[in-house]
Amino acid sequence: MTAAVPDTLPSALPSALPSSLPRPAGELERLQAAWKTPVGWRFFSSVNNTSIGLLYIGTALLFFVLAGILGLMMRAQLAVPENTLLSAATYNQVFTMHGTVMMFLFAIPVVEAIAVYLLPNMLGARDLPFPRLSAYAFWAYAIGGLAFFCTLFAGLAPDGGWFMYPPLTGKQYSPGLNADFWLLGIGFIEISAIAGAIELIVGILFTRAPGMTLGRMPVYAWAMLVVGVMIVFAFPAIIAGTALLELERAYDWPFFIADRGGDPILWQHLFWFFGHPEVYIIFLPAAGMVSTMIPTIAGTPLVGRTQIVVALVAVGFFSFALWAHHMFTAGLGVLEMSFVSAASMAVAVPTAIQLFAWIATLWRGTVRITGPTLFLLGFMFIFVLGGLTGVMVAVLPFNWQVHDTYFVVAHFHYVLIGGMVFPVFAAMYYWIPLINGNRLSEPVARWVFALMFGGFNLAFFPMHITGLLGMPRRVYTYAADLGWNGLNLASTVGAFILAAGVLLFVADAVRTFRKVGKQVGNPWKAATLEWLPSEYYNNRSIPHITSMEPLWDQPGLAAEVEAGRHYLPGSASGKRETIVTSPVSAEPRYVLILPTDSWWPLIAAAGTAGFFLLLTVKMTLIAFACGIAAVTAIIVWLWQGDRPAPIETAKVSDTLTLPVGATGAAAPSWWATIIMLVVDASIFASFVFAYIHISMRLTVCPPPNAALADPLWPWLSGSLLVAGSALFALARRSIDIGTGAGKPVLPWLVLAALACMGAAFACDFNGHRLAGLEPTSLAWSAAVAALLAYQGLHVAGIALAALYLCARAWSGHVTSASRATLDNTALMWHYTTLQGIAASLAIHIVPTLMG
Incomplete structure (x- = not known):
């Protein structure tokens, strides 16, 4: 039976931590048995955050490489005028898939993937509260995403641009199945992203270590909390939009057909209400990672920590006022456009607050030039340039001149690659030692950074000029007498240099993962909890937190946690457990029993992907069979989960006993x-x-x-x-x-x-x-x-x-x-x-x- 959560809770955490008593015999073995990760082919039934997080990150990086290859194909086509390497139809599919894969299958999944891997350890939890939901979100994304990408090889890839504007994507102008694959495929991938956001929001609010108040919570967790809330409000618009456009294509309901009372601009409103917050959904996790890494490489606490958290919330708020930023030439009223223009400029203020705080932290500390440092410095340089051009395109007259030119292509690549890809590479150099204890090569890191930084700027800076010279976006070739030849060739050379840097990174990562694993330790002398000694059950005991930089301010914390001196050092029920704490003050509330490894999330995800993708190709009976399989798997999964706990209370420390489970x-x-x-x-x-x-x-x-x-x-x-x-x-x-x-x-x-x-x-x-x-x-x-x-x-x-x-x-x-x-x-x-x-x-x- 599950004990009820008490109505009154202690006003403060027990003061008797850490425990000085010896741990009972067999306690560690009981914990290890409850959290043992399956091996061999059964590994794919694993649901804990470490396993799913690594699979998630690896899959997202695979899509990054695949999208990069598509980008190289585009640059090869545009290297010289009147090129015939790709036909117009093929080029349309390639550039549509490049943008779609980068935005939907890499940028958003990779930030959720890193969060799934890092946050439980960073918050001091054993796992997030819904491990099977994380597993379902990953498998739906991986299976559906790979099947969607393979449409390229069947000539069925979407060709209407990653934004899919009607009427060009309506049945009249796109009669094939290409657009349907985008609409149905992206729709359920967004559902996967929302499932991940729900997991992250609840996990951040309710599974932090005791004592980790909101004021002490890592900035990265704050960033992911803001992002999770943004996903909840932004992504539904694209789900609704894709549903309406698919209803129009499949059943002739004319939402976007002007002759029958519809309006193509309606799609733009729905798409960009998702699309512009998405830019910040991508940037804010990167900003959170930067705010976590910079204090470590500078060896000093983050300057303006409270102001940075406020700035994160402000960016999230402003981002929802910017969707018409992409519609300045769509015929909106001057008053509406002026409001959006002002908001587009205002969002630069909280972004600048973060940037100045990072610079001040580096100035105050002693900076060590390492792989993460190089990519963070490169991020600041590139992102500032992207931000400056962002302010430029927020000015209405200038926007009207450069709209749909390569100037805009340059701008958003500076913002997205500078604002997200470079921090992600810094994060991989910084956190890869968590996997097997080995760091990536520092000499190789300098080459990787030089190739990526130099190649990126050579590829995309000239695009500002080609745009100002009038080169439009989305053209597969151009005449030789327009003055764009040398600039396009330079961009192509830069793109291949950038790709060489990524390839060198991949080679070094493979070499590092092939090494024999060793103790992780704390190689960067960081302050955050993910560097505590951990296994597949994360920490041996859940730490008691008393400051914002626990590993700096509590120097004996690692040894105490590893010795089981803090909370929940074993498994009270013989099952997987973590502590649920109050959302603001992080006071212990009760012990939550977590689900174990299972095949049902994988089966449910495969059925979901099969339903949407087979419905696209009109294999209706098989599609509904997959849907039934998905629903059945979810029912079995839920049936297993909602059961009374085997014990009523659990002794989580020498001085604290908590109820097991809660209701309502x-x-x-x-x-x-x-x-x-x-x-x-x-x-x-x-x-x-x-x-x-x-x-x-x-x-x-x-x-x-x-x-x-x-x-x-x-x-x-x-x-x-x-x-x-x-x-x-x-x-x-x-x-x-x-x-x-x-x-x-x-x-x-x-x-x-x-x-x-x-x-x-x-x-x-x-x-x-x-x-x-x-x-x-x-x-x-x-x-x-x-x-x-x-x-x-x-x-x-x-x-x-x-x-x-x-x-x-x-x-x-x-x-x-x-x-x-x-x-x-x-x-x-x-x-x-x-x-x-x-x-x-x-x-x-x-x-x-x-x-």
């Missing part, structure tokens, strides 16, 4: 569900935005030949939804008062609530049917149908969750101590009720406001 709002799964519903609400808001945007383009709303449903039907639907939520609340109450555990009350109440929800959707559907809703006729009708379909998708999901809950209740697994399924389903249920009512209100109120 104290449980990590409850918060993960809340975050998932925020994502869900953001997708719904994107659909509502599309409906409003299309409605505002109409002279009369509803348009001729379209009509709203009779008000009787939405009123009836809303009443049924509220009744269903009331019945579900009563079902939940039956557990609280003790009647649901031994009597079949709960499942029958749940089924009655499900009948109400199903009837509510039937009322909505029938009302729109009677009104003559034809989604293929007009974009307005399609927007209404999209809202209705999204609610129907939720009703189907709720039906599956309700049946699963009933099965658990009939099996006796739903009790007051084991109720995560009930509590989380309740959240989803009430959200679906609110969403259904909100959809009806939006559909009926907007036409009234339109007059």
Whole structure:
């Protein structure tokens, strides 16, 4: 049985740490047995952060190399004028895949991958709270991403640019399957990224080491927390956009077809509401890594630490005001463009705060010139140049002149490669010793840096000039008399020099990994917890933190942790465990039992990837078989997870005993569900935005030949939804008062609530049917149908969750101590009720406001 979390907690951590008592015999062996990593082919069932993190990083770097090869093909084509190395069609596929792979399959995954690997150790936790969710996110990304990349070899790669602007990507101009692969493939890869963000947010807030308050939390963890929140709000827009464009392509719902009331600009709004925050989603983790490495290489605490954290939050906030930065030539109003222009300049202020703090830290300390140092200095130089050109393109008249020229190509490569790739290479030089104790070669690092830094600037700086001379983006060849020949040849030579640096790095990394492993130690004399002695279970005991630089301010901490003198030195239950702490002050709350290794996340991910990719090629039956396999795997995975703990309490130190497990709002799964519903609400808001945007383009709303449903039907639907939520609340109450555990009350109440929800959707559907809703006729009708379909998708999901809950209740697994399924389903249920009512209100109120 799971003990309840106490209502009152101690105001401060116990003062008797570390323990001076000898550790019990067999304690370490019990810990090792619980966390043992499978070997051989069973390694792929591993779910702990070390295994998944390394696989994640390796896969992301593979996509970086593949995208780089595509970039070299582009530069080879543009090296000389009127080149015929690549045809126009092939070049379009290559440049589309280059941008798509770099942005979706490298840039975002690599920052999440590094976080999955580093954060548990850096936070002093045994693992993140949902290891199987991390495994699912990785395998969905890896399987789907590799299959998506292979479309290049079948001539099915997308060719509409990584931004996929309609109408060129609509069925009329792109009749093949190329665009569909992008839409469906990228859609579920973004779902994978969101799953990773949920894991990171909950992990950072609830699994920090005792004593690691928010004020003491590493800046890198702050950066990843901000990024996780940004992903939750930014990525839903691209999921909604890809869904609408795929509905248009597959079912002829004309969201973006102007002749039928649609608007191609709608896609740009949805895409760039994701796309510009994404730039900072990529940059902020790199900035967090820089803020972690610079104090180490300078040997002094970070200057302006609080200001840097505030700047991270400010950059995340400003980034959502910048999406129209990419739409200055799209015909927006001058007032709107002026606002976005001002915001584009304002975001430079918090970015500059971080840069000056890094420079001040280097100035105050004693800098050691090592591999990480070189790449960090290179990052600062390149990123500052990219930032300066960013301010230039934020000025409206200048933007109008250089829009869609190679000046913009140069700008965003300086920002993205300088702002992310160079810090990532610095991070690999800095943290690779964690893998097997060996550092990369310092002499080779100087060559790698020289080739990459010199090659990068030779490749991309001339593009500023070619852009100012008028060379447009996305052209596969050019005439010989335009004055671009020498500049393009220089860019091509620089690209191959940059590639040589990456190749040299790969060779050195392979050489290093082939060495015999040794003790990691603390080779850089760093201050953060990831350099504590660790194994596959991470630290021998979870440390008690008293400062912002624990390894500097607590010099005996490593020996104490390794001797098991701190928290949870063994496995109290014989299973994998970590401590859940309060989100602000990091006071110990309870012990969380973590899931063990499993094949189910891999099976679920393979089924998810198969469903989306096979649906693209119209292999519908096999696709749905894969979907069923994915859902089945997830059900089995969840069924195994929601069970009572084998013990009620655990002695985590000589002076502290904690409950094992928690229910309701104290449980990590409850918060993960809340975050998932925020994502869900953001997708719904994107659909509502599309409906409003299309409605505002109409002279009369509803348009001729379209009509709203009779008000009787939405009123009836809303009443049924509220009744269903009331019945579900009563079902939940039956557990609280003790009647649901031994009597079949709960499942029958749940089924009655499900009948109400199903009837509510039937009322909505029938009302729109009677009104003559034809989604293929007009974009307005399609927007209404999209809202209705999204609610129907939720009703189907709720039906599956309700049946699963009933099965658990009939099996006796739903009790007051084991109720995560009930509590989380309740959240989803009430959200679906609110969403259904909100959809009806939006559909009926907007036409009234339109007059």
